[in-house]
Amino acid sequence: MTSALAAFWQRLCDSQKQRIYILPTRAGYGFAGLLLLMLLGAINYNNSLGHLLSFLLASLGHVTMHHSHRNLRLLNLKVTPLEPVFCEQNARFKLSIQNEDSRDRYQLEIAHKKHPQMSRWRFFKSYEPLQKIAYIDADNMTSCHLEVKTHRRGWHSLNSLRVASLYPLGLFYSWTIYPQTAQVLVYPQARGKLPLPAPPDGGRQQLKGEQLGDDDFAGLRNYREGEPLHRVAWKAVARDEVMRSKQFSSPEGHELLLSWQDLASLTDTEAKLSQLSSWVMQAERAGHHYGLQLPGNRIEAGNGPQHQHLCLKTLALYHG
Numbered sequence: 001m002t003s004a005l006a007a008f009w010q011r012l013c014d015s016q017k018q019r020i021y022i023l024p025t026r027a028g029y030g031f032a033g034l035l036l037l038m039l040l041g042a043i044n045y046n047n048s049l050g051h052l053l054s055f056l057l058a059s060l061g062h063v064t065m066h067h068s069h070r071n072l073r074l075l076n077l078k079v080t081p082l083e084p085v086f087c088e089q090n091a092r093f094k095l096s097i098q099n100e101d102s103r104d105r106y107q108l109e110i111a112h113k114k115h116p117q118m119s120r121w122r123f124f125k126s127y128e129p130l131q132k133i134a135y136i137d138a139d140n141m142t143s144c145h146l147e148v149k150t151h152r153r154g155w156h157s158l159n160s161l162r163v164a165s166l167y168p169l170g171l172f173y174s175w176t177i178y179p180q181t182a183q184v185l186v187y188p189q190a191r192g193k194l195p196l197p198a199p200p201d202g203g204r205q206q207l208k209g210e211q212l213g214d215d216d217f218a219g220l221r222n223y224r225e226g227e228p229l230h231r232v233a234w235k236a237v238a239r240d241e242v243m244r245s246k247q248f249s250s251p252e253g254h255e256l257l258l259s260w261q262d263l264a265s266l267t268d269t270e271a272k273l274s275q276l277s278s279w280v281m282q283a284e285r286a287g288h289h290y291g292l293q294l295p296g297n298r299i300e301a302g303n304g305p306q307h308q309h310l311c312l313k314t315l316a317l318y319h320g
Contacts, residue, residue: 020072020176022065028171031061061171068172071108071165074101077178079146079158084185084309084316086277090147091156091184097133098141105136107167112148112180113159127162153273153316155183187312192275196282197262199255220244228304255301256283256290258311273315280315284308294318 024032035057042050076098085091099105111127130146150156157180164175220233223243231245258279263272276292283290284303291301292311297318299311 018073018075018176018178020069020174022069022172022174025166025170025173027169028061028173031057031171035061064169064171067168068165068174070103071105071167072163072174072176074099075105075163075176076100077161077163079161079180079182081158081182081184082145084187084312085150086187087150087153087189089150089186091150091158091186093146093148093158093182093184094143095131095146095161096141096143097136099136099138102138104138106134107165108133108136109164110144110146111162111164112146113162115159150184150186153186153188153270155317156186158182158184185313185316187316188270188273188277190274190278190281192271192278194263194265194275194279196279196286197256197258199288220246224300224302228306231304256288257293257301258283258290259293260295261293269320273318277312277315280308280311295320 035054038050038057039054041047042054078096078098080094080096082092082094095110097108109129110131110133111129113126114128115126130148131144133142133144136142146158148156148158159180161178161180162175163178164173166173220236221244223232223245233244233246236242236244256279258276260272260276263275266272266275276294280290280292284307287303289301289303290311292299292314294314297314299307299314
């Protein structure tokens with residue numbers, strides 16, 4: 001008995017930490033006005049059934065307000081950022097909602113704050129609806145994906161989330177706010193009309209990543225950040241604890257240097273970053289060994305998904 005009371009008290013304290021706000025809707029104000037008219041009519045004509053119906057509907061409204069408030073209690077939200085995207089694409093987040101109460105939840109609407117700085121007088125317009133959840137079982141969890149349009153490169157924050165509900169009768173609008181810090185990396189747009197730079201030394205052949213076929217093993221070299229882990233010579237690491245990468249000769253791969261200096265014809269910084277992003281994607285698809293050179297930063301040649309992500313992340317976070 002004592003443990004049950006302690007658990008109930010802990011849940012009650014946890015619920016008080018999350019503020020829940022509630023206001024009547026248009027239907028709620030109409031319902032209240034109708035009750036007032038009914039009560040005035042019952043008083044004017046001294047009608048007992050009119051009094052009974054008025055107070056019965058008033059008690060129904062009071063119970064509705066209680067259920068609307070309770071529908072948002074003891075909800076725990078967790079947001080997980082997903083894979084990076086390119087600018088103008090939708091940043092994707094995974095939202096997990098844990099219902100920690102013994103009652104089911106209904107008709108939840110998830111919205112996010114569009115701008116970090118929110119005007120007090122434009123509270124409802126500052127939030128953009130993202131997802132609707134019809135039902136969550138008691139003591140259970142549900143998951144969904146949230147997609148937010150991106151307009152600039154760099155880290156894209158989800159800002160705060162608003163969980164709202166019109167349950168059960170639509171007479172009251174209740175909501176609560178959950179601050180969030182989840183971020184998704186946004187690459188520059190991969191666009192540009194300039195052709196991929198030609199390899200130096202008239203197309204000098206370079207060593208390429210390990211692949212199936214007739215490529216020959218060409219030796220080991222020190223591991224460089226961004227290279228795929230499947231190229232690491234793990235037996236050599238176990239022997240002397242030095243990270244080395246396996247090299248395989250390939251007649252197709254060439255070493256390219258994607259340099260900021262090659263974009264002198266472009267005057268806009270964002271246009272240069274978009275062109276470099278496009279070159280990175282083209283070089284990766286062609287299987288080239290490519291590096292990236294920016295003012296004050298240089299990434300040595302490599303290839304593979306991790307190397308591509310390193311180059312695109314450097315472009316996304318560039319501050320010139």
